[in-house]
Structures are given as C-alpha cells and as structure tokens.
Amino acid sequence: MEKEFNPFLVTGYKHADYFCDRKQETAQIKKHIANHINTTLFAIRRIGKTGLIHHVFNSYAKNKKIVCLYVDILGTKNLKEFTNELATVIYNRFPEHQGIGKKIIAGIKLLRPLISFDELSGNPQLSFDLSDSKRYEKTIQQLFLFLDSQNIQIVFAIDEFQQILEYPEKNTEALLRTYIQSLKNTHFIFCGSNQKMMHELFNNAKRPFFASCSNIHLDFIDKKIYADFIANMFHQNKRKISSQSIDFILDFTCCHTFYTQYFCNYLFASGGKNIQLHHVQSIALEILKLNENTFYQYRNLLTMAQWQLLQAISKEEKLYKAHSKAFITKHKLGTSSMVSRGIEALLEKELIFYNTSVETPYYETYDKFLMRWMQHK
Ligand SMILES: Nc1ncnc2c1ncn2[C@@H]1O[C@H](COP(=O)(O)OP(=O)(O)O)[C@@H](O)[C@H]1O
Ligand SMILES: [Mg+2]
Known part of the structure; x- marks a missing residue:
C-alpha cells in the first residue's frame, strides 16, 4: 500500500x-x-x-x-x-x-x-x-x-x-x-x-x-483557526479527531507552530482513525520520552542554579514577576540578584524568551516539550 x-x-x-x-x-x-x-x-x-x-x-x-x-x-x-x-x-x-x-x-x-x-x-x-x-x-x-x-x-x-x-x-x-x-x-x-x-x-x-x-x-496562530486546520487535515484523510483532543494538543504546545506541527505529525503517523483524548495524552508522554536525551543535553549546558531556575519558569508557564518574593521562595532560588543573573544566562542561551508582544510581558520556556517535561518531573 x-x-x-x-x-x-x-x-x-x-x-x-x-x-x-x-x-x-x-x-x-x-x-x-x-x-x-x-x-x-x-x-x-x-x-x-x-x-x-x-x-x-x-x-x-x-x-x-x-x-x-x-x-x-x-x-x-x-x-x-x-x-x-x-x-x-x-x-x-x-x-x-x-x-x-x-x-x-x-x-x-x-x-x-x-x-x-x-x-x-x-x-x-x-x-x-x-x-x-x-x-x-x-x-x-x-x-x-x-x-x-x-x-x-x-x-x-x-x-x-x-x-x-x-x-x-x-x-x-x-x-x-x-x-x-x-x-x-x-x-x-x-x-x-x-x-x-x-x-x-x-x-x-x-x-x-x-x-x-x-x-x-509574527505572533502565535489563533487557537480557533489552528484547531479548525488540524481537524480539517485529519478529516481530509478520512480520520476523526475529537475536539477535546485538539484542545489538549494546543494547550500542550501553547499553540507554538513548530511544537504543534510536530505533535500532529507524530499523531498522524501513529495511524489512529478515531482519535480520542486518551490517545493524544499517551502520544504526549511518548513525545516527551523520545526527546528526553535532548533535555539532558540542555542540562549539561547549564549550572545547577540555572537549571533550577529554568525548571521554576517551566512550572510557572508564564512568569510575570521574576523578582517577586513569592516566586523566589516558592522555588527556593536564593536571592533576587541570583535570579537576575540566571535569567540573563537563560535568555542568552535562548532557553527562555521574554514575551513583550502582550499587555503584561512575561518569561516563558522556549522549548514547549522541555517545559512540559519539567512540569512532569
Ligand atoms: N502557518 C503554518 N502552518 C503550518 N505549518 C507551519 C506554518 N508556519 C510554519 N510551519 C511549520 O513550522 C515549522 C517552523 O516554522 P519555520 O518557518 O521554520 O519557523 P521560523 O523560521 O520562525 O524559525 C516548519 O517546519 C514549518 O513547516
Ligand atoms: Mg526560519
């Protein structure tokens, strides 16, 4: 065939x-x-x-x-x-x-x-x-x-x-x-x-x-438009995918184009004809497992403090107040100046980015799969 x-x-x-x-x-x-x-x-x-x-x-x-x-x-x-x-x-x-x-x-x-x-x-x-x-x-x-x-x-x-x-x-x-x-x-x-x-x-x-x-x-693609696109691509290939599944994917990837495409490509390749939420959930875990080696390589590029900060930012998903006492104590990150230096280093290495295209800017982990993996740890 x-x-x-x-x-x-x-x-x-x-x-x-x-x-x-x-x-x-x-x-x-x-x-x-x-x-x-x-x-x-x-x-x-x-x-x-x-x-x-x-x-x-x-x-x-x-x-x-x-x-x-x-x-x-x-x-x-x-x-x-x-x-x-x-x-x-x-x-x-x-x-x-x-x-x-x-x-x-x-x-x-x-x-x-x-x-x-x-x-x-x-x-x-x-x-x-x-x-x-x-x-x-x-x-x-x-x-x-x-x-x-x-x-x-x-x-x-x-x-x-x-x-x-x-x-x-x-x-x-x-x-x-x-x-x-x-x-x-x-x-x-x-x-x-x-x-x-x-x-x-x-x-x-x-x-x-x-x-x-x-x-x-160029901003993220609109969630509703991306959802329709994903549904269409599956339907055109005589496959069904539940809207819950699509919502899960777009949340998981934060609508980031590359990660969304990667997820859907992997899901499509897995061959399911009637895709339900539990399928996409297990695909998500498979993808994280598959990329684990890359995540460990990231760790080798960082100091322990930088790695912990990256983990904290990943857990927050969107970090609005990097210097707030609440954030620093919650994740045991030491002093405010340590956080400042860490953020500089993570920005420099492009592991996080500062999203300024919104009303209240925030820090976010670049690699969406790394972010989800860190949240699972
Ligand atoms: N509008 C889109 N619809 C579907 N796939 C897209 C779209 N834009 C980009 N892609 C896919 O996402 C991936 C990343 O896009 P790319 O254009 O290389 O990003 P950039 O140049 O911003 O780093 C590419 O593999 C591309 O095929
Ligand atoms: Mg490019």
Missing part, C-alpha cells in the same frame, strides 16, 4: 494546503511588495517566519512579472561567503537558456565566478576568488545593480539576516544599506531568529538600517 502523505510538515514548505492561516500577514507583506516597501519580520524561533516567506513567494508562482529569491545566510561567516551565497541563489533561479535568464547568467559570468556542483543536490554553486574584501563589496553591488536593471520586479528575502553582525567586515551593514537604497525594482524581506540582534539591527536609531523597513511581528 502506498504510504499516506503526512499533511503536518515539520520542515520546509510544500503548498498552501498544508499551511495554516497567516492570511493577514501574507496580505501585509504583499502590500509592502506592491508598494515597494522593504519588510522586516520579527518573531521568536520556529513560529513560522521562514514558512511565511515561502508562502508569500508561492502566491507569486504564476506571476511572470515578479521574481522571488530566497537566501538563508546562517551558514555564512564573512563577506566572501555572503557574496557566494547571493550569486549562487541568483544563478540557480534563472533558466539559462531563456530570455532574461540568458542575460542574467551571462552577466554573472562576467564577474568570473568559479562554478562547481553541490555534492548532495547536484546544483551549481558559485564562488569568487578575489584578493580582498573591497572586491567582494564591488561584486555584491554589481550583482544587485545588474538584477535591478532587468526591468522585472525582484523580491529578495534574506533569512537569518542577523548573521551579518558576526562577519569580521564590520561595514557590511552600512554598505548593504547603501546598495539597497539605490535599487529601483528590487525589494527586500529581512528575517532572523535572533530577536535581540534583529532588533539591534533595525530598531536602533544609531544603526544604518534604522527606519528603513516596515516591521511585521
């Missing part, structure tokens, strides 16, 4: 059919594109930033006037690697033998890249062997200008953009800003999962990108 397709994706993007909601954010980004405004996407990790970019791009799939380019620069360490990524993405996006593609490929080749083939995907990879970083700066500018002069509208998404802050070439930010500013037909979506660095890049008045983009904040 042919294996059934699991509609709950835990990596990448396939099709709008498997993508839940984000209607308003999609419309907003498209509006920016139509009005030639650059966008920055802010959100915590694994909530669906990258997915949303692909969803927006997918909506232009049949539009011949707009060309969408996506580059993830997380793996790049310097301006040279950034240039190589950029050139590779552009090169692979255009068919070599047709109209505009022909021109673009010929243009890129004038910059004399070395072309090799990726061992895994077999796709061409471009790299430049230039003598100094000034030449890479020039190459980036030429790539952008060349694309921009083709009389097509280009949307360029640069994911994990905060990575440029790690480059030894400290002027990267300023020069990209300058190049981008001069383009007429090319518009950008910047996105990144390190919120602190992204805010520093775009919301610090002293930095080049300040006020250059329109910000979109």
